[in-house]
Every structure is written in structure tokens, then in C-alpha cells.
Amino acid sequence: MNLFFDIRVAVIAALDEMVSQGVLPAGLDYANVAVEPPRDPLHGDMATNAAMVLAKPAKAKPRDIAEGLAEKLAGDGRIVSADVAGPGFINLRLDPGVWAEVTRDVLKSGADYGRSALGQGVRVNVEFVSANPTGPMHVGHTRGAVFGDALASLLDFAGYDVTREYYINDGGAQVDVLARSAYERYREACGLEPAIREGLYPGDYLIPVGAAIKAKYGRELLEKPEEDWLAELREFATEQMMDMIRGDLASLGVKMDVFSSEKALYGTGRIEAALQRLEDLGLIYEGVLDPPKGKLPEDWEEREQTLFRSTQFGDDVDRPVKKSDGGWTYFAPDIAYHWTKIERGFDLLIDVFGADHGGYVKRMKAAVSALSEGKVTLDIKLVQLVKLFKNGEPFKMSKRAGTFVTLRDVVEQAGADVTRFHMLTRKNDAPLDFDFAKVLEQSKDNPVFYVQYAHARVCSVLRKAQEAGWDMSDARLAQAELPAPWHPAELELVKKIAEYPRLIEIAARASEPHRVAFYLFDLASDLHALWNRGNDVPELRFLQEGDEAASSAKIALARACAVVISSGLAILGVTPAEEMR
Template identity: 80%
Template sequence: MNLFADMRVAVIAALDEMVAGGTLPAGLDTANVTVEPPRDPLHGDMATNAAMVLAKPAGLKPRDIAEELAAKLSADPRITLAEVAGPGFLNLRLDPAVWADVTRAALAAGNDYGRSDLGHGVKVNVEFVSANPTGPMHVGHTRGAVFGDALASLLDFAGYDVTREYYINDGGAQVNVLARSAFERYREANGLEPEIREGLYPGDYLIPVGEALKAKYGDSLLNQPESVWLDDVREFATAAMMQMIRDDLALLNVTMDVYSSEKALYGTGKIEDALGRLESLGLIYEGVLEPPKGKLPEDWEEREQTLFRSTSFGDDVDRPVKKSDGSWTYFAPDIAYHYDKIERGFDQLIDVFGADHGGYVKRMKAAVAALSNNRVPLDIKLIQLVRLFKNGEPFKMSKRAGTFVTLRDVVEQAGADVTRFHMLTRKNDAALDFDFDKVLEQSKDNPVFYVQYAHARVASVLRKAAEAGIDVSPEALARADLSGNTHEAELALVKKIAEWPRLVEIAARANEPHRVAFFLYEIASDLHALWNRGNEEPGLRFVQDDSDISAAKIALAKACAVVISAGLGILGVKPAEEMR
């Protein structure tokens, strides 16, 4: 049940009647007509902008449209009052029975309440994390992993066919650096002093890799030139790092559907095929780029390169795909990888990048637009930095990683549920502070605790009611007489429950899972407010002497818990049954 969508259907039907009656001209575009919660709850239960949106194309005054629309909507038994406000906004008040139906719908659907067919099975690829396989994941990867996984769950909940994908950057020079770093740990495992020179990876995490190399090769590689061992050590170390990354993701309960390899694009003709596709469209040419704006680099020299005409698709400059020496740029395999995703039949692509990839957005969107003939949209979400604090001070670096705080460090300190929820308490493109003390404190200022506490409170009510002999099954609660749930605090809660399906669709359309976290905090606030009012007004308490009244109150609380549980499920957080 999506009450707002249902009421919009009623509004559109009333507008169609007005067209049929000659009040409105035919052919009006109603796509921007909305039904939403009013800014001020005192104005009603819902508001529609229909008259304001349609006035200009209809050549009529907004208020004239609104008054006739109000008259038509007043015939709907669900609407007790349709009132025109200001220049032509239309506020609606609903019959109390509607809110009872919302409570019953939530109880009947359980954690599926709010699920949507918005996506209609559209195939969406969400590529996220994609950390270089050169070491453990850091805290920035943690935020990207949580965001990508929650976004994938949100889209699935909204009816999309979602694939979670990790792109292994194993085709660049960094994996050769990894191999040389691992070889020094191999030398160390054989009793020699490792030479961790500048440019190599210094973290202790490579010590077990060196020991594993010794177990496989003994000392047979020690006196061999790099040309002999580099390929084998690179493959071995990359596999070890990817296993470490999988293990780290498992700590966050993140599981990928697909792992794709950059290395697999080389020597297979896939890069050539993708660029050949662009060339057939007249988008590949030989040319010379202008020097970068501002201060001219000392090593700048004009040279002819193979370029992609990305400016034809909104980019600032054309982008090189092949260097003057004939080797591919970093951009070339990325083009091929996205072409592969298009060829696999995805209807939409979403990339989750770190904030340092901002300059990559326009060129990548241009490539996907060109390769798909503008059929497949690409949305790129940039994940801003996470600042870690503990005891009021910046959290120090991880010795094991060498230069950064790892995902494992964060999860071991805070736990997976707290980490996941808190990483979604800011929009992805805003910096986020992660204070280990604050995310674990039990207060209203800690959204993780506040939401979990709301769910635990309902769970305690259900346990107490069951002990009192009240049937708290969803079926029994749905049969309760809910007509007495009319206090302003009860109505505030049920109205928030009614907003959940609408919120799911809004968040899914925008690819913004943080909206779910915000909403959960709001509905938890309404539940806590009702609970606190019950301390002052016994008639609002959930468990009372009269079992019928108790069933009605508990039904509302259970419906709230249903929404919290569903929302936490999207965020990948287990709802708390009790707080300790």
C-alpha cells in the first residue's frame, strides 16, 4: 500500500474528469503533479500542487482549477476535507479509517511493506569498492562499500534487478609494485633483511604473503632476476590481497555478485573492440591536446595522441586513449570495461567512486553515452572523505597497513551495524566525521542507538503483552479495532508509517540510501515521543488493562517496528530486540 501514490491516482482521475467536462484542455502533462505531506502538518494530511502545475499550460488561474478539483475530490470517501490555500495549493484531510488501513497494511506485509515495482525489473549494475588489490581496505573504502551495498539493497527493494560488481584494478603498474613489495617479504621469510625502499608498500600485511611464497617456492626465487619471478609473484600476491579484501567485506556483510578483472581486458581484443565501436562512430581521431589551463608543466610537450571526442558528449576536453608510444592510457581499459557492462545487457549503470575521481566523471559518462547511443544512463556517486576521531583526537594510523586506518580497524572498534548505519548518516558527497566515542554512546544524539532503541522498545512491548496473554501475532493485531488510535501523537506515528513507501521510491529514484537513515531517525523520534507521552497520559500506553485497547495500541507500535526493520534491512543493519 502506497497511500500517497493511491491519492495521486485519485487526483489524476479527478483531473481527467475535468478534461472530459471541458474545464481543462486535453493533452495536459501531469507528470509533475505530486501528492505529498504538507510542509505544515496543521494544514492537513496531504497536499497536491496540481493546480499550480497545470495553470499556465491550461491558461487558467490556479485557484479556479483548485476549487473545482477540491469539489471532485470531496466525493472520495477517504477525503473528509479538500481545502484550497493561498494562490492554488490544495490541502487534503483524510478519514481516520485510512490510517487504520495503513497500520493493517504494514502488519500484513511485514518487512515487505514499502516494497515497490518502481524499477519494473530494470537491470542495474552497481559497481562499488573496486579498491586496488594492493592491500587491506581503508576507511574511505568502508564508506564506499556501505553506500554501494545499501544502494543496491534499496534498488532491489524498489523493484530493480540489481547486480553488485567489483572491478579489480589488476592491470596497472601498482600490481607490479605489489609483487616487488611481496618479494621483499619473501626474502624476509627466508631469513634475509627486506629492502622496503621508497615506492614499495611497507605494511605488515604482506608478511604472511611472503611466508606463503616461501611455503610454495622455498628459496628457489632468491637469486633469480625479476624477469623470472615477477609474473608469478604478482599473480600470487594479487590473489592473496583479493582474498583479504573479500574477508574485509565479509566483516561488513557485503557480498559481491561479480568480480571483473582489468587484466582480463588486455590481450583479449576487448579494448580494441570498444575503441573500434567509438571509431566507427567517428569519435576516435589523432590529434594534439591543448596544454592544461593555468601554469604550464615543465615537462609539457605537444605530441600527437589517439583521442576520444568526449566533448561531443558534454566533456570539457577530448581524452587520450592511447599514448604517443602506442600503449593504452588508464582510460582505455575503463572504456572497455563499461562497454562490457553495456554488452551484458544492463539498462542502467552506477559507479561508486572515491572523491579523488571527480575529474573522471564527465569523461566516463561521455564514453558510456557514446557506446550505448545514449540508451544506458550512467550515474556516478562520489564518496567524500571520512574523518576518524577517538577521545577527541584524530584516530592514528594503522601500523599493520602502514599508512592508513583499515576497514578492519573500524569494524573491530565499532561493530558492523554501527559502522554501516553511521556511514549513511550523511549524503555521499558530504564529508563525514566518525567519532568512535559518539557512535557508541547511548543518547538521542547518536542516530544508530536512537533507531535501534525504538525497535527494541517495541520488542519489549510485544514480550510484555505476550506475557499478559495478549495475542500479538500480525494477524491478531490486524483484526484489532484501531478506531481509537486518534491522539495527535498516535496520528503523527501512523502518518510517518504511511510515508515509508513514498520515501523508498524517492530515495531509489535519486540513488540516495542516506534518505532511509534520515527517515528511520524521524520515525524513531515519533515512536519515542508517543512512548514518552504515555508516561504522562496512561491512556496512550501500549499495554493496558483492557486487552482490546492494548491490541490497537500494540498494532500501531508493531507497524512502526515493521518499517524500522525494513529500513534497517536496506541499510544492512540487524534490528535490535533489546538494548544492553
């Protein structure tokens, strides 16, 4: 049950009736007609902008449309009143029985309440994290991992067919550096002093890799030149690092559906095939780029290059796909990789990048648009950095220095649930501070605690009711005689519950899972407010001493709230708390 959707259907039906009666012209576009909570709750339960958005195309005064529409809506049995306000907004008040039906629907639907068919099975590939396989994941990767995973869950809940994918960047020079760094740890495992010179990865995380190399090869690599062991250790160390990364992701509750390798694109003809596709479309040419704006880099020289006409698809300049030595630029395998996604039949591609990849957005979107001839959309989400604090002091991170804060460090200190929820308390492209003291604080100022506490409170009520021998199953509560009229505090809570299906669709359309976190905080606030009102107004208490029927009516509302909290937390990848410790 999506109450806002259902009432919008009633609004559209009333508009169609006005069209059939000649009051409105045919062919009006209803796309921008909305039914939403009013800005001021005192104005009603819902509001529609229908008259305002249709006035210009209908060549009519918005208030005239609104008055005719309000008259028709007033005839709907669910609508008690439809009042025209201001220049043409319509405020709606619903029959109290409607809210009882919302509560029952939540209890009957359970975890499926709010699930949407918005996506209509559209196939979406969400690629996220995709960190270089040169070490464990650090806190900077954590936010991208949480955001990508929550976005995938949100889209799945909204009816999309979602695949989570990790792109292993194992085709570049950094993997050679990894192999050389692992070799030094191998020498260390053999009792020699490691020569961890500048440019190698000095982190202790490579010590077990060195031991694993010794366990496999003994001492035989010590006497061999680099060209004899580099390729083999590159693959071995990469596999070791990917095992570590999979473990890091698992500690955060993230599980990928697909791992794709950049290295697998080389020597297989896939890069050539993707670029041939672009060449067949007339989008590859030999040319000379204009010099970059501002101060020229010392190594810049004017030379002919193999270029992709990315400017034809909104990019600032055309992009080289081949180096002067004939090798591929880093852009070429990325083009090929996205071509494989298109070939796999995805309708929508979403890439989650770090904020430092902002300059890469236009060229990548241009490549996908060109490769698919405009049939597949690429949406790139940039995730800003996380500023990590501990004891009031910022943590510094340096992957090469080996002093970075790992994802595991954060999860071990804060817990996966706290980490995930807090990472979603800001929009992905807004900076985020992660203060260990604040995220573990048990107060209203800590949103994850506040939401978890609301769910735990409902669970405690259910336990007490069950201890009294009362049947408080969802099936039983769905049959309870619910109050009419509702107390204002109860009404506020059930109205917020009714917003959940609408919120899911809004968040999914915008690819913004943080909206779910914000909503859950507001819902928890309404539950806590009702709970606290019960301290002064005994008839509002969820447990009515010795009265099972009255308690069932109250607990049904509380339980419906808990169902929605649990559902929203599942999207965020957070476990609902049954008790607070």
C-alpha cells in the first residue's frame, strides 16, 4: 500500500473526468502532478499541486482548476475534505480509517511494506569500491563501499534488477610495485634484511604475503633475477590482496556479485574490439590536442595521437586512447570494461568514484553514450572523503607510508552497524566527519543510537506483553481494533509510517540512500515523542495494564513502526537492535 500513490491515482482520475467533461483540454501531461505531505501539518494530511502545474498548459487560472478538482476529490470516500489554499494548492484531510488501514497493511506486508515496482526489472550494474589491489581497504574506501552497497539495496527494494560489481585495477604499474614490495617481504621471511626503498609499499600487511611466498617457493626465488619472478609474484600478491579486500568488505557486510579484472582485458582483443566499435562509428581519429590551459607541464609536447571524439558527447576535450609509445592510455581499458557491461545487457550503469575522480566523469559518460549509441546511461556518483577523528585529533592516512587507518580498524572500534549508518548521514558528495566518540555516544545527537533505541523500545514492549501471556504476533495485531479518532501524537507517527513507500521511490529515483537514514531518524523521533507522551498521558502508553485489547491497539502502531525501521535499516545494511546495552 502506497497511500500517496493511491491518492495521486485519485487525483489523476478526477483530472481525466474534468477533461472528459470539457473543463480541461485533452493531452495534458500529468508527470509533474504530485501528492505529498503539506509543508505545514496543520493544513491537512496531504497536498497536491495539480492545479498549479496544469494551469499554464490548460490556459486556465490555477484556482479555477483547483476548485473544480477539490469538488471531485471530496467525493472520494477516503477524503474528508479538500480545501483550496493560496493560488491553487489543494490540502486534503483523510478519513481516520485510512490510517488504520496503513497500520494493518504494514503488519500484513512485513518486510515487503514499501517495496516498489518502480524499477520494473530494469537491469542495473552498480560498480563500487574498485580499489587498487595493493593493500587493505582504508577508511576512504569505507564510505564508497557503504554508499554503493546501500544504493544497490535501495534500487533492489524499488524493483530494479541489481548487480554489485568490483573492478580489480590489476593492469597497471602499481601491481608491479606490489610484486616488488612483496618480494622484499619474502626476502625478510627468508631471514634477509628487506630493502624497502622509496616507491615500494612499506606496510606490515605484506609480511604475511612474504611468508606465503616462502611457503610456496622456499628459497628458490632468491637467486633469480626480477624478470623471472615479477609476473608470477604479481599474480600471487594480487590474489593475496584480493582475499584481504574480500575479508575487509565482509567485515562491513558487503558482498559483491561480480569481480572483474582489468588485466583480463589485455591481450584478449577486448580493448581493440571496443575501440574498433568507436572507430566504426567514426569516433576515433589521429589528431593533435590543443595545449592545456594555464601553465604548461614540463613534459608537454605537441604530437599526433589516437583520439576519441568525446567532445561530441559533452566532454571538454577529445581524449587520447594510445600513448606515444603505442601502448594504451589508462582510459582505453576503462572504455573496454564498460563495453563489456553494455554487452552483458545492463540498461543502466552506476559507477561510484572517489571525489578525486571528478575530472574523469565526462569522458567516461561520453564513452558509454558512444558505445551504446545513447541506449545505456552511465550515472557516476562521487563520494567525498571522510575526515577521521580520535581523541579530538585527526587521523592522517598515507597508503605508501604504511600508516593509514584501515577499514578493519574502523569496524573493530565502532562496529559495522554504527560505521554503515554514520557513513550514510550525509549525501555522498558532501564531506563527512567520523568522530569515534560521537558515533558511539548513546544520545539523541547520535542518529544510529536513536534509531536503534526506537526499535529496541518496541521490542521491549512486545516482550512484556508476551510475558503477560498475550498474543502479540503481527497476524493478531493486524486484526486489532484500532483507535478512531487517533490522538495527535499517534496520528503523527502513523502519517510518518505512511510516507515510507513514497520515500523509497524518491530516494531510488535520486540514487540517494542517505534519505532513508534521514527518514528513519524522523520516524524514530515520532516514536520516542509518543513514548514520552505516555509518561504524562497514561492512555497513550503502549502497554495498558491488564487490558489485552487496548494494548493490542497501541502495540499494533508501535510494531508497524518497528517493521518500517527494520526495513529501512536492512536497506542501509544495519541490523535492528532488539535491546540496548
